[in-house]
Amino acid sequence: MSADGTPVEVVRGLALRLDAGSFGALIGPSGCGKTTILRIAAGLDPDFRGQIRTPGSGRLGIVFQEPRLLPWRTVEQNVRLALPADRTDADLGDLFETLGLTTHLSRYPGELSLGLARRTAIARAFAVGPDFLLLDEPFVSLDEAIAGRLREELLALAARANATTLFVTHDLTEAVQMADRLFFLSDRPARIILEKALLLPRGARKQDVVASICDEMRALLAARAAIEPGKII
Amino acid sequence: MPRAYSLTALIAIWAIAAALFQSRLLPGPLTIGAAVLGDIRSGELPFQMAWTLGRVAGSFAIAMVLGAIAGYAMGRSKTVDRYADPWLVVLLNMPALVIIIFAYIWIGLNETAAILAVAINKLPNVIVVMREGARALDPELDEVAKAYQFAWFLRIRHIVVPQLAPYLAASSRSGLSIVWKIVLVVELIGRPNGVGFVLGSAFSLFDMARILSYAISFIVLMLVIESLVVQPLERRANRWRRQPA
Numbered sequence: 001m002s003a004d005g006t007p008v009e010v011v012r013g014l015a016l017r018l019d020a021g022s023f024g025a026l027i028g029p030s031g032c033g034k035t036t037i038l039r040i041a042a043g044l045d046p047d048f049r050g051q052i053r054t055p056g057s058g059r060l061g062i063v064f065q066e067p068r069l070l071p072w073r074t075v076e077q078n079v080r081l082a083l084p085a086d087r088t089d090a091d092l093g094d095l096f097e098t099l100g101l102t103t104h105l106s107r108y109p110g111e112l113s114l115g116l117a118r119r120t121a122i123a124r125a126f127a128v129g130p131d132f133l134l135l136d137e138p139f140v141s142l143d144e145a146i147a148g149r150l151r152e153e154l155l156a157l158a159a160r161a162n163a164t165t166l167f168v169t170h171d172l173t174e175a176v177q178m179a180d181r182l183f184f185l186s187d188r189p190a191r192i193i194l195e196k197a198l199l200l201p202r203g204a205r206k207q208d209v210v211a212s213i214c215d216e217m218r219a220l221l222a223a224r225a226a227i228e229p230g231k232i233i
Numbered sequence: 234m235p236r237a238y239s240l241t242a243l244i245a246i247w248a249i250a251a252a253l254f255q256s257r258l259l260p261g262p263l264t265i266g267a268a269v270l271g272d273i274r275s276g277e278l279p280f281q282m283a284w285t286l287g288r289v290a291g292s293f294a295i296a297m298v299l300g301a302i303a304g305y306a307m308g309r310s311k312t313v314d315r316y317a318d319p320w321l322v323v324l325l326n327m328p329a330l331v332i333i334i335f336a337y338i339w340i341g342l343n344e345t346a347a348i349l350a351v352a353i354n355k356l357p358n359v360i361v362v363m364r365e366g367a368r369a370l371d372p373e374l375d376e377v378a379k380a381y382q383f384a385w386f387l388r389i390r391h392i393v394v395p396q397l398a399p400y401l402a403a404s405s406r407s408g409l410s411i412v413w414k415i416v417l418v419v420e421l422i423g424r425p426n427g428v429g430f431v432l433g434s435a436f437s438l439f440d441m442a443r444i445l446s447y448a449i450s451f452i453v454l455m456l457v458i459e460s461l462v463v464q465p466l467e468r469r470a471n472r473w474r475r476q477p478a
Contacts, residue, residue: 008361039376042380043379043380044376044379044380060380060381062380063377064377066373068373068374068376068377070374070377070391070392070395071473072395072473073391073473079393081383081387082381085384086381108473110473110474114470124381128381167314206269
């Protein structure tokens with residue numbers, strides 16, 4: 001539903017399957033409906049027809065595009081508040097350590113840089129011990145050095161948590177670096193136009209390998225001619 | 234320091250005016266000071282103030298709690314708002330005196346009527362402010378609560394109340410001053426004790442000394458509550474606001 005009340009069809013005929021414990025990347029141009037798909041998967045948008053099946057007990061960790069922290073609670077409180085009842089005393093020391101948050105635990109979100117705020121949001125998502133992890137362009141607008149470091153940290157955490165992960169991005173290089181499976185979306189109304197499994201182990205992919213896979217994907221997409229190749233970076 | 238200076242200046246001007254006019258209608262600060270001390274020692278002043286304070290506390294609490302709940306409900310649900318708004322508009326525009334008289338006539342010349350009358354006078358203002366607060370709640374934070382399945386009491390405590398805090402503060406501040414004033418009117422009209430009652434009987438006797446001493450003591454008490462209770466609370470609630478990093 002758009003702001004003036006006219007219904008807008010954002011997604012049509014979408015079928016997406018991820019193996020449990022794997023890492024999927026959802027790639028598409030801006031405005032094609034990636035965030036809507038993620039929100040539907042998170043149970044935040046009930047305005048759809050279809051089915052969602054979530055892995056395990058369906059415990060969800062989600063990282064929105066904006067960090068969405070509670071400004072009146074400290075970093076540590078923000079992470080701990082999201083914990084379910086059976087994990088309220090969990091030891092989060094390792095998690096904070098991996099994300100470099102240990103010295104910032106008693107600061108308020110208003111004092112944090114964007115990178116730190118995003119790390120806190122990621123910590124919150126992992127702290128709950130998720131079976132299912134959704135990330136909406138979590139590294140957008142960060143400088144490349146920080147984003148690169150965060151990508152590695154995210155991969156390490158995801159591997160340890162063995163969560164089924166769906167990662168939304170418009171950056172093809174990022175997707176090829178991180179995912180087991182790529183899903184390419186068309187323009188609105190979005191549907192999947194191309195899927196590709198990447199068999200190399202995550203995090204061990206060299207630059208040139210990544211670049212060549214990107215070129216290959218662009219060529220494939222151009223061949224589909226559903227969207228202009230220039231729309232993906 | 235500036236406060237102490239202006240206070241001293243005020244008292245000085247008062248003393249000069251009293252000396253100049255030499256009238257029963259304007260006793261000087263020393264006379265009043267003596268009267269106040271006398272009444273405190275006799276227990277009369279604390280007794281009357283206690284009654285007034287009790288009514289203030291009771292009606293303030295009722296108005297804030299009911300107002301916050303009603304305002305929140307009206308701000309979150311358009312249906313509730315549509316049905317309740319006409320009532321709100323009527324209450325907002327009813328003169329305080331009318332509400333007080335209705336209360337005394339229909340409920341009786343008793344304490345319940347007095348406190349209810351004051352509460353109903355303050356209620357619509359609180360509702361209006363809290364409704365805006367509820368409308369301004371950030372839907373993004375609500376989504377975080379939903380995605381992470383926050384229990385309802387966690388949601389209220391950590392997400393709703395902190396966002397409503399500035400609105401609560403605004404309605405408390407303006408509400409408290411309304412309540413102080415209306416409690417005195419309610420006491421004047423239909424109660425046998427309290428500062429309002431004393432002012433009323435002193436008025437009919439043209440006892441300026443008594444009027445001034447009670448009025449000043451009352452104002453001093455309000456200022457004390459303001460600086461010892463309200464302001465520290467406000468400071469604590471605002472600790473998290475943007476500090477220089």
